[in-house]
Amino acid sequence: MDEQKRKEAAASLLKEMEKTAARMRALIVAVPPHDLLGFIYAQYMMKAIAIQGAVSGQSNADGTDDLINENQFLLEYVHAALATDPEPPNATFDEASCAELFELSRKLRGLSMVFAITTSADIKNGVFGPDTSDIEFRAKSTWVMLRGNRYQVLEEEFYRYVLAAHDDVLIEVYGVGAAEIAEGFQAMANATRTGHSDAMSEMMMQFEAAQAFAAARGAALEDVMDEWVTANAEESKAAGRAMDDMFRGGIANVSRHTNLPSILLEDLAYRRGEETEFFALGDFSGTPYRTLPARKKPLIQLGSDYYAIDPCFARDAGYRALLYNLLQRKPGYKRTFEDRQKTMSEAAFADILSAQLPGAAIFQEVYYKDPVSRQWSENDTLILIDDVLFLVEAKAGAAATIASPALDFGRHAQAVQDLVIKAYKQCERFFGYLASADEVPLFNRIDGKYQECARVSRSNYRVMVPIGLTVESFSPFSAYCKELPQIEPLLGKHAFVSLSIDDLFVLKRLLPTPGAFAHYVEVRQAVAGTRRAHLFDEFDHLGAYLKTNRFDLTIANQLKDGKSNMVVWDGMSEIVDTAFAGENWEDGPLPAQSFPEEVLRLLQALDATRASGWLSVDSHIRNFDDQGRKNLAKMLSDLRQTLARFPTRYFLQGGDGAPLFVWLNNSAHPIDWAKVNEKASAAALSIKSTDITCVVAEVGVDGFYRSARSFAVRMPTKRTIENMEIYEDAARMTQRGRTVSFDHSKNGISSIRSNKQRRNDPCSCGSGLKYKKCHGR
Known part of the structure; x- marks a missing residue:
């Protein structure tokens, strides 16, 4: 397709996306929000049950994933329309309109993906050289498709850790600290994860209690129902809440399902009609390539309660939204906030993985005189355990910009530069210093003076791993960064690995011993140094390791046979995903490699x-x-x-x-x-x-x-x-x-x-x- 035809095709797609989005907005606003939410969640549950209970009795993971993505996409638009439009006086439920919404949502999602392909194809050069086209496509498709790529059951652990540094200020501003907020986010995640089954259990329990009440009086249930309600007021209310959870979107009601204070929920929520940008006139009006309101404020206020209509953005955007609003309420905290974020992120790797790093020598904020520039340079965290060296460069900021890649790909490119390439360059400088002599001194800076704290000899380390660490997941760029032309194995053999604090909480569970963790990182590093080998995120890498062990060798052999210039391993995370999916996930055995x-x-x-x-x-x-x-x-x-x-x-x-x-x-x-x-x-x-x-x-x-x-x-x-x-x-x-x-x-x-x-x-x-x-x- 030549350049002119590509532009014409993109313009046509954009026009159709805007038209479809406008129709979705009109339909959403015309339906009472609680009824609409109840309908969407009920449709999801019925379809999920149908997929899982196929004739063969086998689960259909791909079908379930597609259903989750479709449902998620629609809920994002429900949130956007409610945030944009005041509540109309004459909203009525119409099932045909709701059914049309599902069709329009699938259509808009498909158009958005075609747009990503069309506008990214044939880009010959850019900030990422010949890979710019592929990276831009990934940025756009991820922007539209990827949500909630974390495990819901680990929300409390994540929030408790990353918010602990700000505990005193959180208590001052919101009246609750990191532990209480973390518990609230976990309760929010649990409500959407198990809310329907919990509501069903509650309804069955109250129904059985009412039946027993009627039987004790020797009467029909309908004849004594009013009497039972009067005699069991609390139980009746519980049944009513369960009905609301089941049929009116009550599982999204975070005012009910969490103990988070209203002042905090208010900071995370839009009021009806408050948002003015998403559907404003201009290019990409109402399309997924504008910034969805849920990326800024993941909740919505309906009446006196607050709702996480879109459960994934409540998790994905909640952390950034919370910290942003904390600083809005206490702007004088900004400098201290940044210092605390830096300290937290730099300590995270060694802190979270303490069981995997027993007896390790850990040096934070190490200084050395760069032999090239002759200037003092600093690295975040150096970890030495036996014959393995980890160099961790932490980035405390958000893992991704909230600006759309279609509107401003430059900002996305800058995020990659800041979170990957800057960390890589800092690691590169340190590895160059290690190679400058048989043994090199390292220093701490104390009261403005440099004091030697250790000497390191590169020859003592069989494995050396440079790591860039972000707070939140940076998928898929974290796995894809090896394709950037600027990224090469350091000293010709030590590949750069990008991880997040999110990832660490999973790795520490599934690789519980120092040996298992160190060996995984060895294999992971080998894949990180293999261009044209694609796995989506860290959990795909982990799943491939647990299933295949030396999957780096398998990939190398696949590339070597010459049948393809690229190897893609898809769905390898299933073994990991399943481990965190069940209600009793903490009690079940976690996946592990088999050893006699x-x-x-x-x-x-x-x-x-x-x-x-x-x-x-x-x-x-x-x-x-x-x-x-x-x-x-x-x-x-x-x-x-x-x-x-x-x-x-x-x-x-x-x-x-x-x-x-x-x-x-x-x-x-x-x-x-x-x-x-x-x-x-x-x-x-x-x-x-x-x-x-x-x-x-x-x-x-x-x-x-x-x-x-x-x-x-x-x-x-x-x-x-x-x-x-x-x-x-x-x-x-x-x-x-x-x-x-x-x-x-x-x-x-x-x-x-x-x-x-x-x-x-x-x-x-x-x-x-x-x-x-x-x-x-």
């Missing part, structure tokens, strides 16, 4: 011991696929059970040039480190590789792993009289029956498979016994 019990015990011993290099061994074990983990478990179990007769056992498990040497030591006997090193060196010589991970585990007679620690192999470079025994041992290890062959799995992780042994051959486990007297029994 024997391997888990070894990982737990590594975690408990935490000797230097333990995360490297932990990562190595987690790299094994399912079969590799089973093979490891069998060798561990088989040899562990012989430790009562033999004080030490050892074996070698390999995979893709990264074998694992394991030494099991009866805890009743001291570790003979000279012998351990000799056997490990012989094992390395036998496979002609120094890239070998080694671990020593002490095991009690009860089978409990007392400790586990890594050690470095010292393979000799030439034969001498002193190391003759090591070379001879290596030769024995390569004999028939002692050799190791690798069974390569489809995802690139290999597992050991011992060659078939004859009964009188030396056992391949390294015990020194004949096979028939060891593993051949």
